[in-house]
Amino acid sequence: MNLQSDDFELFELPRRFAQDRSAIDARWKELQREAHPDRFAAQGAAAQRLAMQWSVRINEAYHRLKDPLRRAAYLCEMNGAPIQAEDNTAMPAAFLMQQMEWREALEEASAEVDLDRLDDEVQQSRQSAIARCGELLDEQRDYAGAAQQVRALMFIARFAQDIDTRRDQLGQ
C-alpha cells in the first residue's frame, strides 16, 4: 500500500459499489490515527510534510468512498466509463420532465410543508437511482449505464441543494 494505491486498496475494501458505511468510517479513523500530522508534531518538518501527504490522501479517499454518488462515479471511471458531466447532458425525456415538475413545485413552494413534501420525493428518487446504480455496477457490470445514473444523481443532488437554498430564503 502506498500513496498511489486506489481508494479501495487504501481502505482494504472490495472494489464494488455496495459498501458498509460504518466500516468505511471505522477504517478512516484507523488510518488517520496512524497518519495524521498531529501524530508527528514533535518529529520535525520532514515527518510533518509526509504525514500531511498521507493524511490528505486518506481524506480524499474517504470523501469519495463514503458518498454513493462519488463512489459510483469513481467506479465508472476506473472501468473506462468517465462521467463527463459537462459534455454529456443528454438525459431521458421522462427524467427531464420530472425535473421540470420539481422546478415548478419549488418555485411555488411557500411554506416548510411544501418543501418537506418535495424533499421526500427527491430523496425517494435519489434512493432508487442509487439502487439502480448498484445493480448496474455490481451485477450487470454495465458501466456506461451506471455513468448515466450518476449523471441523473448529479441533477438530483443539485436540486436538493436548491431546496436548501429556498429553505434559507423562507427563513427556516
Next chain:
Amino acid sequence: MALLQISEPGQSPDPHQRRIAVGIDLGTTHSLVAAVRNGVAECLPDDQGRVLLPSVVRYLPGGGRQIGHEAVAQQVSDPVNTIASVKRFMGRGLQDITQRDALPYAFAAGEGNEETAAGMVSLETAGGMKSPVEVSAEILATLRYRAEDSFNDDLYGAVITVPAYFDDAQRQATKDATRLAGLNLLRLINEPTAAAIAYGLDNASEGIYAVYDLGGGTFDISILRLTQGVFEVIATGGDSALGGDDYDAALADWVLQQKGVKAVSPEDKAAVRAAARRCKEALTATESVAFCAVLAGAEVRFDVHRADFDAATAALTARSLAAVRRALRDAQLSREEVQGVVLVGGSTRMPQVRQAVADFFGREPLTNLNPDEVVALGAAIQANQLAGNNTAGDLLLLDVIPLSLGIETMGGLVERIVGRNETIPTAKAQDFTTYKDGQTALAVHVVQGERDLVADCRSLARFELRGIPPMAAGAARIRVTFTVDADGLLNVSAKELSSGVEARIDVKPSYGLSDDQIARMLQDGFATAQEDMRARALVEARVDADRMLMATQSALDADGNILSNEEREAIEALMQSLRQTRDASDDAAAVEAATQALAKGTEAFAARRMNRGIREALAGKNVQAL
C-alpha cells in the same frame, strides 16, 4: 533549598525530555493560558492569582504599553489608545468594521497591496500605527511570560485557539501574531473543538455533541461525533462578527433611544459601552438594574428589566440559532440526534441565550465546566499531546474547513475548489492553461465563502504564478494544487505538467500582512523591546536545534532498525555536528544551517518510517480480521 522534582509514573523522569507546551485561548474579551501539570490541565494564574487576562492593550507615548487589567482601568479615560476586542479586527479591512462610528478608535486603512487597495485595518495610537496582529501579539507575549514564569523554563510551543468560523485571513493573522510573540505554534485549533476535548475527556462521552460557543465577539456552532478518543467535527457554522459585544451595543442603542440622547465623543462611546456591559452582566443574576453612564458631563440613568434586554437582543439570539440550523443540515442530522449540548463562552451566561438553546434542542445544556476556561483547558490537553509528552494518549482531532474555497473565473464567478465542512488536511488540484502565445505568468484570485459571485465572497489572496515555460496558447497545462493544512490554512503550489517546471508563486494577501511587513515588525523588536535581537535569535536557533535533535533521537530509538549501518552513521554524524555547532557557535545562522542539514539528512528516514507505520497499521488490522 530547592525541592526535588519527581515525575509522574509513566512519564519521562528527565526534565529535558519533558516539553512545556501550553494552550492559549486568545479571546475577544479576555485571554487565558493553560497547561497540563501533573497530568491535569489547569489555567495558569498571574502573580495576583488572576486567570483571566483582559484582551486590552493601552499604548502610551514613547513606546510604553499597559496590558490587561492595567489597560482596562484606563479604558474610559484614554479610549483612543486603549484597544479592546482587537480580535474583531484580525484579518479585516477598514470597510469590514461595522459600527466603526460607535467605536472610539482612530482607524486607518492598512498597508495593502496596490491592486486591491485593501489590506488589514490599522489603529492609530499614541505609540504609533498598530496592526491588530501587533496588538494581539502583545496579549500573547504577556501570556507567554506568565507561563515561562510559572514553569521557570522556556516554552516548547503553544496551541492557539481560533473561532471555528474564522476564515483564512483571520487564521493567518493569528498565526502571524503568534510568531511576533516569539511562540512556537504547534497548531491552531478551533475553539468549539477545544471545548469538546475538555468536556469529552472529562465526562468520557461518546456520541453526537453540539458545541454552542458565544464569545465576546464571535459565534461558533460545531457538531461533533465522539468515539474512543476521536473528535470528529461533522459540520461547523457561525458568525465571526456576533458576540457579547453586539449584545452590549444593542442594549446601549436601546437605552439611548429610550432616553433620546446620543454618544458622540470617544469618551462617551466608551462610557456607554462600559455601562451596557455592566448592566448586561448584572441582569444575569437580577431581574432589573439601573443603567448609569456619564455622558458629556451629565448622568444618564435608566431602569432596565431583563425582558427589555431580551427584546432588544432577540434578533441576535435568533441569528445564532439560524446558524445552528444550517450546521445541523450540513451534518445531515436532526436536532433529536444530538445527545448533548455544550455551552462555551462567557456570553452563554445570559439567561435568554441559555433558554433559547435549551428550547431549540429540547434538553438542558451542559455547563459543568467553567465556560471561560474550557477552551484553554482543551487546548492545553492537545498541546501536551502534540509536544509528545503523553505518548499513551490517543486523542485525535479531525476538524473541517468552515467556509468553501474557490477561485475567480470569467465574469466574476466563483469556481468552488474545496467545499465547506470537508475534513482537513485536504488538497485539490485544478488545471489551468494559457490564452496567449508565450505567456509565462498567470494570476489566480482565491476567495472564501458560499456565494456564487466573487463580489459576495471574501477575497483571500492573489497568487501570481511565474516561470511558466513559453508555449503556444492553450498548450501549457498548469496544475495548481490548493492545500488546506491541519491549521485550516491555505497553501498553493503550481507545476507545468508537460515540462515539469515548478511555477514560482508570489502571494498577495488581500487582508493580511506580507512577509516583509512581519519581518519589519520583528525587527522593530516588538514585544521584545528590552531584549537584544541577536541574542534572541541565537536562543531560538538553539531551541530549534534541540527540538530537531530530540526528534531525531526518538525516531532512531523507535525505528533505527530500518536503517543500514552506513545510513545510521551518516545521521549520527549530522547530529554530532549539530551538537558541536550549537554549543560552540554564537552565530544563529550557523546553528540554523546545521539544523537544516540534519533535517535534510533525515528526510528519507522519515519517509520510510511513515510508510512502515501505515503498513503496520494495515497489517495489524489484517491479523484481527482473520
